Amino acid sequence: MFYACQNKGFQMTFANGWTVSVQWGPGNYCDCFSTSIDAPMKATNEIWKSETAEIAAWHNRSEEWVNFGSDTVKGHLTADEVMIVLQTISTRGPDASVKLVSQLVQRRLRKAEQSAG
Secondary structure, X not given: OEEEOOOXXXXXXXXXXXXXXXXXXXXXOOXXXXXXXXXXXXXXXXXXXXXXXXXXXXXXXXXEEOOOOOOOEEEEEOHHHHHHHHHHHHOOOOOOOHHHHHHHHHHHHHHHHHHHO
16 A cells, blocks of 8 residues: 655555655655745645655554664665665564564664665
8 A cells, every 4th residue: 555645755555564654855854854844745846856765664553663773763864775674664574573673674774874884
């Protein structure tokens, strides 16, 4: 299932019962944080874009959120880092522990940051 979010992001719910939210607009932890709150909805003839995005993920049945280390959202991620989270969440089983998924996501993001740096 796909959901559009005010022309500034999306959510995806996978068959395994997990949802991931990717947002890149005013108020989100991304390059567009300080942009006017109504800017994405006014961009009707433009492509709304950002170099980075904020991400969150949760298990729908348990309503538990993935912890990214210090919060349940992780900001300023590149497209490659967002893909790491999408791939990690989408391939977990429906009964996967949120704690273990959180640790796996953190480990994979840390590895990507080390490789990039």
